Amino acid sequence: MNTNKSFILKCAYILVASILSSYASIARAASLDIEQVAPNIYAIIGPLEQRSELNLANNATFGFIVSDEGVILIDSGGTLEGAKALERVIHTITPKPITHIINTGGQDHRWFGNHYFTEKGAVTITSTMTQADQQQRGSSQADNTARLTGPSWTGTEPHAAQKALSDSTRLEISGITLKIIPVGPAHTGGETLVWLPKQKVLFSGDVVYVERMLGIGSQSHHHEWIKAFEKIVELQPEIIVPGHGHPTTLAIATQDTYNYLTFLRNEVSKLLQADEDISSASAIDQSQFSYLKVYEQIKNRNAQRVFEEMEWE
Ligand SMILES: [Zn+2]
Numbered sequence: 001m002n003t004n005k006s007f008i009l010k011c012a013y014i015l016v017a018s019i020l021s022s023y024a025s026i027a028r029a030a031s032l033d034i035e036q037v038a039p040n041i042y043a044i045i046g047p048l049e050q051r052s053e054l055n056l057a058n059n060a061t062f063g064f065i066v067s068d069e070g071v072i073l074i075d076s077g078g079t080l081e082g083a084k085a086l087e088r089v090i091h092t093i094t095p096k097p098i099t100h101i102i103n104t105g106g107q108d109h110r111w112f113g114n115h116y117f118t119e120k121g122a123v124t125i126t127s128t129m130t131q132a133d134q135q136q137r138g139s140s141q142a143d144n145t146a147r148l149t150g151p152s153w154t155g156t157e158p159h160a161a162q163k164a165l166s167d168s169t170r171l172e173i174s175g176i177t178l179k180i181i182p183v184g185p186a187h188t189g190g191e192t193l194v195w196l197p198k199q200k201v202l203f204s205g206d207v208v209y210v211e212r213m214l215g216i217g218s219q220s221h222h223h224e225w226i227k228a229f230e231k232i233v234e235l236q237p238e239i240i241v242p243g244h245g246h247p248t249t250l251a252i253a254t255q256d257t258y259n260y261l262t263f264l265r266n267e268v269s270k271l272l273q274a275d276e277d278i279s280s281a282s283a284i285d286q287s288q289f290s291y292l293k294v295y296e297q298i299k300n301r302n303a304q305r306v307f308e309e310m311e312w313e
Helices: 003-029 080-090 114-118 128-153 222-235 250-273 278-283 295-311
Strands: 033-038 041-045 061-066 071-074 098-102 123-127 163-165 169-173 176-184 191-196 201-209 239-244
Touching (some): 114 123, 222 295
Parallel strands (some): 098 123
């Protein structure tokens, strides 16, 4: 084959591949469910499983509020492509631009899409604790997310939120009243709630997991997580848009998150009193929570992590 012909073939291949990949990314956006929870307030529900090339690291729940001037997005997606997928879903509801992003946490899917939206003029807001976690763990998380998402990682640049609030703060954004409430360490080093007092809707970020078993990782603090959840109880939300799973009630959030955390804490405390070592943590019977997705993959790690934490209390 002469060089010219092979060059033309190569160009044709690149063209076809790029058309196919743009169709593929539109198809991927379809795997995000959308649910209206109150007038002008929506949840976007991603898959419950691990990050992948196909889910663009949008394996979490997001939310948005439509104001007179634009859209306030709660959490910006796990990759650049993930951010674009969220934007496409939002534009099925409103053509308004995304003017504000609020990050509820420092985990990848909460903020790796920030840069895409700030380039288009949006402002990014969070608490100082969440911002510090983003800055500290950004690059190690980026390596991990890049590995899990492969080619879908292309172009992603994690940028921590620009504006950080140190205390609970009431904000008025284009006629929408909301409260940013830092609640301290839980699933990650510093979680931030977004509370709509008039509508009694709470965006909890990773303080609440429903439908799937929550993850207690090396960055988590289960005891503070229990206390963070108790701050949610004080608010008495009517609807919770959780960090993972569909919009839910306080009762279901309590069952799937709070009851599981306190159950593990009680069980591990019994083992410590009996002078057992960490290997005994895997033998805890967690079957009453086996209805939660990813139960098998995650239950023993959770118990071991709680054991490690409690050994030092
Ligand atoms: Zn998460």
